[in-house]
Amino acid sequence: MGRIHFTITLTSDAEPASGFGTELIDALLPRQVNGQVILPSTHIKGLIRENLENQPDEIVSLETIAELFGKEGDTAALFHIDDAVAPENATVMTITRTRLNAFGIAEQGALRTSEAVAAGTEFAGSIRTHPHLSNAYEDLLKLGLLSLFAVGGSRNRGAGACFVTLGEESGTPGSVLKSLARVDFNMTPATVSVHEPEIAIVDEPVTLKLVSGQPILFASLKRPL
Numbered sequence: 001m002g003r004i005h006f007t008i009t010l011t012s013d014a015e016p017a018s019g020f021g022t023e024l025i026d027a028l029l030p031r032q033v034n035g036q037v038i039l040p041s042t043h044i045k046g047l048i049r050e051n052l053e054n055q056p057d058e059i060v061s062l063e064t065i066a067e068l069f070g071k072e073g074d075t076a077a078l079f080h081i082d083d084a085v086a087p088e089n090a091t092v093m094t095i096t097r098t099r100l101n102a103f104g105i106a107e108q109g110a111l112r113t114s115e116a117v118a119a120g121t122e123f124a125g126s127i128r129t130h131p132h133l134s135n136a137y138e139d140l141l142k143l144g145l146l147s148l149f150a151v152g153g154s155r156n157r158g159a160g161a162c163f164v165t166l167g168e169e170s171g172t173p174g175s176v177l178k179s180l181a182r183v184d185f186n187m188t189p190a191t192v193s194v195h196e197p198e199i200a201i202v203d204e205p206v207t208l209k210l211v212s213g214q215p216i217l218f219a220s221l222k223r224p225l
């Protein structure tokens with residue numbers, strides 16, 4: 001099974017809400033059991049798919065994307081994303097907003113407070129791919145990752161702006177897109193066939209000659225080769 005390591009670095013404060021809140025904070029950040037802030041794998045997966053679906057059909061079709069992400073009720077995804085985890089010392093803050101009416105007065109009940117993680121935070125994550133995933137489909141995952149420009153909520157307000165790096169690679173969305181432009185996915189299988197070595201079963205004893213720089217050793221075995 002292959003693995004793609006990635007880092008998401010925030011260039012503005014992000015608000016990846018968990019869906020839970022308290023009496024004082026309406027939207028808490030998602031966290032691991034030890035309290036470290038995370039970007040949930042489901043959120044990252046959704047953004048990757050959205051980025052790929054925004055590519056021209058000449059580069060990647062919706063059918064090809066469905067092949068990679070799995071077809072509902074039919075096939076499973078050819079990869080698994082782990083949550084991206086922030087350092088233990090990541091800076092967390094609260095942001096309070098309200099909505100004003102036509103007279104510039106705060107609307108009743110519109111006050112809302114959310115947790116946010118500070119710009120500069122790096123989230124480390126990885127993708128585990130199908131053991132025989134073809135290079136072209138792996139490049140699709142890399143393109144979707146490198147095309148991330150924001151994570152979390154309030155992205156239309158500039159929250160969660162980010163950039164992505166892939167392990168030791170120095171690729172850019174443009175360089176990956178250039179290589180994919182030469183791929184015909186109609187002729188490219190999602191997974192590569194790998195021929196397993198055949199195991200010969202013999203009933204007769206087999207004599208093996210083992211040479212290790214020492215006097216020749218002989219051994220008789222009666223087992224599968």
